[in-house]
Amino acid sequence: MRRLKEATPESLVPLTDFEDQVVWEGCRSGVFNTKSVMKALYTTRGEVSWSKLVWGKGYVPRYAFIVWLLCKKKLPTMDRLRKCGVSLISNMCVFCKRAEESMEHLYFNCCMTRPVWAKVQHMCLTFRGSCSWDQNLAWLAAHLRSNSFADQLRRLCFAATV
Ligand SMILES: [Zn+2]
Numbered sequence: 001m002r003r004l005k006e007a008t009p010e011s012l013v014p015l016t017d018f019e020d021q022v023v024w025e026g027c028r029s030g031v032f033n034t035k036s037v038m039k040a041l042y043t044t045r046g047e048v049s050w051s052k053l054v055w056g057k058g059y060v061p062r063y064a065f066i067v068w069l070l071c072k073k074k075l076p077t078m079d080r081l082r083k084c085g086v087s088l089i090s091n092m093c094v095f096c097k098r099a100e101e102s103m104e105h106l107y108f109n110c111c112m113t114r115p116v117w118a119k120v121q122h123m124c125l126t127f128r129g130s131c132s133w134d135q136n137l138a139w140l141a142a143h144l145r146s147n148s149f150a151d152q153l154r155r156l157c158f159a160a161t162v
Contacts, residue, residue: 063159
C-alpha cells in the first residue's frame with residue numbers, strides 16, 4: 001500500500017486526511033437501497049402531447065399499439081424497411097403503386113386512402129384538409145383531449161382508421 005501511495009502522482013493524491021467513502025448518488029442520504037435504484041431507473045419522462053390519442057378509456061389495444069407506432073413514426077412502411085436494409089421486391093405503395101410507400105403517402109397523399117381518411121375525419125368533425133402528419137397530430141392532440149363521450153368516440157374513430 002505504501003508503494004502504491006509513493007507511485008501515485010502528486011496531482012492524484014487526496015488533499016485531505018479523511019478516508020474515502022462510497023456514496024450512492026441515487027438518493028439524498030447517500031446510502032444505497034433498492035428503492036432509490038428503482039426510482040432512478042423508472043423515472044417518468046413527462047407526458048407527450050398525444051398520449052390521449054393512444055391510451056385511455058375505451059381503447060382497443062391493437063388500435064392503440066398501431067397509433068403509438070404512428071405517433072412515434074415507427075410504422076414499418078416500405079421506406080423505413082428499405083432504410084433498415086430489408087430487401088424488397090418493390091417499395092411502391094401497395095394501394096396505388098404510384099409512389100414510394102411512406103407514412104405521409106399512406107395517410108395523406110395516396111389517391112386510394114386519402115378519400116377514406118378524409119371521410120372519417122369529416123364524420124368525426126376533425127377534418128383538417130391536406131396537412132402533414134405532424135400538423136394533424138398536433139391538432140388532434142390539442143383538440144381531442146377531453147374525456148367527453150364525443151372526444152372518446154372521435155379518438156376511437158381516429159385509431160380505427162389508422
Ligand atoms: Zn398510394
